[in-house]
Amino acid sequence: MALAVACSQPGRAWTPADLYEVLVHRPTPAGTWARSLRARKGTDYTVAKLADILGRAREFVARQPLIEQRTDAIVELTRLRDTIEDHPWRGRTGGTDQKNLTARLRLCELSGGFDHTVSVRHLAELMGCAKSTAVTSNQRLIELGYLKLIRVGKKTEASRWQLAAPTFSTATHRRRAFPAHPLTDRDRGAGSVPETRRLHVLMAHDAFHAWAHGTSGARLLAALDETEGVGTAELACATGLHPSTVRRRLVALIDDGLADQNEGLYYLTATAYTYEEKCQLTQAAVSKRTDGYGAKRKLRHAHDRAQYAKWQAFRAERRRADRPRPSLVPEGVIDPESGELVDFRWSGWHLSDPEHPTWFDDTPPRSAFAV
Known part of the structure; x- marks a missing residue:
């Protein structure tokens, strides 16, 4: 079915005869099942089966949205x-x-x-x-x-x-309580800034380490705006956090100068963060003593990658080492000077490769090694 879907894409639609030729008439690994099916149930059944698979694949491709560019x-x-x-x-x-x-x-x-x-x-x-x-x-x-x-x-x-x-309906999982925030002066274009785009800028910063403001602090800061105030109930509904968690995280954000409060509504400060320098966020990370944790994580991961590469090289070198390989033909069976067979119990065997001796026929007799 996967091959049939690939052959049914726009611009490369195969016919049933093309699919049958590739899977049955050519010795491809993907056609092993089709060739076995023809041997068991005949040609007519195989042709009908492949045509049915290709037809269902075309219907599946036709239901999917077309992505051309x-x-x-x-x-x-x-x-x-x-x-x-x-x-x-x-x-x-x-x-x-x-x-x-x-x-x-x-x-x-x-x-x-x-x-x-x-x-x-x-x-x-x-x-x-x-x-x-x-x-x-x-x-x-x-x-x-x-x-x-x-x-x-x-x-x-x-x-x-x-x-x-996902397969479930998003209408049953909708939780946004307020519209998307309008763009500020530093944002280009028109429209709205999705919450995930703001979160992408914040989540890897040291100020939102687990020991600092954490993931919940990054999500709350991504939901704030400089001009449109938001209450704690709306933030709790928008982020899925508990109201007490929202209030506690907002107090910490205000203490570090990342958010402001005015008449029960919370705003993003003008100097909270910029896309280039993130100066205010760096100061917040220093105050929470988490500055440099992201760099340490990257150094640790780079060390792990280097150690893994060294282990791979050592493992490959061990495989290439000249180690003694087991020989099935013991010494003394063939005369090393003349090359004649000395032990006639090995009569009828090809001994040119001591590691893989083969019999003249398909299977050796039971008395081949009889004394």
């Missing part, structure tokens, strides 16, 4: 971003999963599609968390249907992933 892929990613922002990411694990998807959305926008390649260590650096946290988050997202593992990474090659829209 990079712009179409960006549009689909924008729809997925809206789905992610409408999902109620509750609790600590929910915030971690939201950061995971936020980092992956940025990678998908750079690659121009839902497929992307990223290692666990690089993902942890983008999320601003430990490697084990990123691993458990990947497992939860796979169960939710947001993520699919296409290829497991090997050696120095990272794993290949694919973002996917």
